[in-house]
Amino acid sequence: MPTLTIDGRQIESPEGSTVIQAAEKLGVFVPRYCYHPGLSIAGNCRICLVEVEKNPKLQIACNTPVAEGMVVHTKSAKVEEGRRSVLEFLLANHPLDCPVCDQSGECDLQNFYMNFGLYDPRFREQKVKKKKAVAVGPHVMLDQERCILCSRCERFTDEISKTGEFGIFQRGDRAQVGLYPGQQLDNRYSANVVDICPVGALTERDFRFKARVWYLSSAPTVCNGCAQGCNVDIHYVLDRPHLNDGARILRLKPRYNEHVNQWWMCDEGRYGFGWVDKGRLKKVRHQGRDATWEQAIAAIAAELDQIRQNGTGSTLGVMASTQLTNEELFLVREIFQGVLGARVAVSGPRPPGDSDDFLIKADKNPNTHGAALVGLSDHSAPTSASIIDDAVQGRLEALWVFGHDLTTLADEKTLEELSRRLRLFVFSGTNDNPTVRWSHWVLPTSAYVEKDGTFVNSRGRVQRIGVAFPPLPNSREDWSVLLEIARQLNHPLAWRNPQEIFQAMAQTLAPFAGLTYDALASQGAGAATP
């Protein structure tokens, strides 16, 4: 492996790797526009110029292979002058409309100019006019004047989505990025081009003008849109309710995970967050009237205790959900199966959809694999349909539904009848649905971004979802509801939070053996395979 020296420090870098990669390993940041680790090398922006000793010209770090004994300077006067020149050229025809540009604050043209730029511009000519604010697809807005022609978007649609929409037309300073006339950027990964656009040429139509990016907070989590479990960052605002009609989440951005989604995510997942701030259940309700959590837990626990006392656990049906975390499913197993002997089905509230050979999975629920690893979906487990069937046939006295919409399994008349016949009918979930009005108790629970826990994706990767922000007032995490039920059932469990539940899982469930939240860190870990 060649050893080279970058800014006076030695680093080993594999044969075939480039100076920009070696510098990154050293923690030396070399500015870049066209270079993107997930795309082919274009070498056109010229901002990553570095000085390589014995070479009269500056070299681009992104395409210079490392070599034994190579000596590289990334901060010499010659390099800084080169970068200044390149920035001056890049800004020559740039409209400098930062005050009205949505990219402001996360624009590499701004950022690098602040760091390396020439503060006394010489350009006094008429700038080339191109098209602005062109909606090129359902999610993406194009501003040709802001574009620095780095070709990242074109390489994305060629190499990653393989849909080929983008092109760079004309030549010289007339060159412009765009689509073939009449075509739309409507592939299922289209908004990734916004993420990789280093400037304000491509912006998100959904996010545009909703908030300045410096008001955004960010938290890492995992997309719950399908079983792929793409790693994402949630960008949210809590303290400026006027910005987005009070909705806290402003946008999702893919977060790099080599094993799951690399740098990318699908549009469906990206724009699937609306439910977190819309149509949420906000109050505990009992038979159409407001109630308190204390009343609810006490009353429900009393009913469940009755079942336990009677030894009639099989008359309690539970419809657990693959939207729940592993930790919550583990509690479902411990309490409903273990303590109460209930019939527990687990399934995904979201019906299957289509899939592709990249990131989109047919299973639109994030934790189907986890439910299996927790042991809730083996061959003996009932299906959701059979639980409903049991209820309809009068074999159930109590039913707890975790977020499902039963109208997908039975008509409203049947639900009305069940509502009358059952002694206990609990709905716990995040959002309103047609089942809510037939349940006796409605428990508003937290969305996945409001609670800690883990999901296991379809390929067996255990990933922590973290907590982006606290639950809505008056809603509770499912795990905390379940722990409280256990306590009231006089079967207190020793765990106080998801991390402790996970530790218990790691001790008792083989697939999680040896794993800890620390070990999962930000990139997750593979579940043990038997």
Next chain:
Amino acid sequence: MNLEALEPQARDIIRRYDQRRAAVLPLLWLVQENFGYVSSEAEFWVGRLVGIAVSHVREVVSFYTMYRTQPAGRRELRVCTSLPCVLRGAEGVLGRLKQRLSIGPGETTPGGELTLTEVECLCACEIAPMAQLDEQFVGPLDGASLEALVREALRDPKASGQIQEPQPFIDTSGPVLSTRFKDPEGTWLDAYVADQGYVAAKKALSMTPAQIIDEVLRANLRGLGGAGFPTGRKWSFIPKDNPKPKYLVVNADEGEPGTFKDRYILERDPHALLEGMLIAAYTIGSHKAYVYIRGEYFRPAKRFQRAVDEAYARGWLGKNIQGSGFDLDVVVHRGAGAYICGEETALLSSLEGGKGFPKLKPPFPAISGLFQCPTIVNNVETLACVPFILREGAERFAALGTPKQGGTRLFSVSGHVNRPGLYEAPVGVTLREMIDKHAGGVRGGRRIKAVIPGGISAKVLTADEIDVKMDFDSLMAAGTMAGSAGVIVMDDTTSMVEALQSAVKFFAHESCGQCSPCREGTGWVNRIMHRIVEGQGRLQDLDDLLGIARAMEGKTICVFADAAAWPIQSYITKFRAEFEEFIRTGRRVPQEVAECRP
């Protein structure tokens, strides 16, 4: 637009190439030749045939100047406005045409007879000021010939008469390259063979590649496209253990303003090139050669194709050439209007069916070039020297030149000389001899003001800098370059401000737009120069121009940006007083010569 009817031809075209995508340019040509323009429907059709997204077809169509996306006039008149034509009155030609036709560049006469187009150098500077009517070059365009041209251009092409062929000064004295230039109709196989043609090829086929490389190295043959790299060494870079096919690619994308040598080889002595190609291909182990001819060279491409057909028919191409067991196929490929494709890796990108974007190096073409295979790109004139070397011996060729550069080369002389034309001379000829002895001196007995020795990219020399030999090393030592040996002579009536404006306009028009310093820099200096010429200049502009030129240098994928910077630096540095006076007074040329300007 019945595209289906073209499918058999399209399939034949695609079959010529080792990758389908490479057929994009010829397929677009096929469409345009049949329908007059490339419609949207046709772009989808081409994309489907070669398996690429239509956006990438549009990229190609929009990158090259010769493809039209709208129907145009029955005929097209392309008027050159590059420096060599400007020096001989191109502005007046365009002005008279606009007046006579009542249309501007980019427009079509109301009756649909003619589309007028302003173009950069068509590489026919020996007949400047010139234009191209459809496929034919016409010039020099003085009053009478201009009127004849307009009449012809407005006539129905079916009923068209013949425009008189220009009769420029074309050297035929040899000894290496020009001996068969005598017949304007070209030297064909029988005549070529009668003149010792293919003797060298026959000899080469009995030699080992190493022996041939040694011979070419000892001949001191250097790349005559302009870079001057030793040809034998270039050939030796082809890896011997690489199992991929090897390609020979001929750079016939002659485009450097002031240069018109390769066209004469293609038109008048095409077998010299073919024989050189055969030897080169044999040497590097290539069985497929592509000849990339610039789009505007219609007749040169047709003539060269005729030579290729002859060679196939007579066993000098194809399988088992002359019983040697060596096979070689040659494909003639046409560009579509982009100077940058003369840069060897841009040429390869273009040949692969893309925009003419120079490629990142490494890898170098000899390792990974056309279709990611080992490739040698040689210029037409370079290859045309090779038969002489093998036939007459390396020593004889070397002795013609200087110690480090053998042979002769074809000097294209244009601008303010009495006999603009093409002259073969030993590479060590001085610039003064070239101008005075060969090109007949400066017109009207005027004084030389400046000379560009090697195409528009070369730094300009002043009148007292022309006692310099014209080989690569001597001109480099003189701070300029031999380049393509396009000598552009400017007499004392020349406005250096206007000359520079013409040069920077060219580079702004031809930058591929890939690298930011070049894309933005060429446009920027063009706008500054335009402003200066319009009388809105500031003295600060001169330092800004020099600063921008310096910032463009050495920062891009290819040397186009450097080439664009050199004229700026040399014109302003060497003629600064004239630039300053222009900015202050608006006078185009120094007062003492202004009155006697023709």
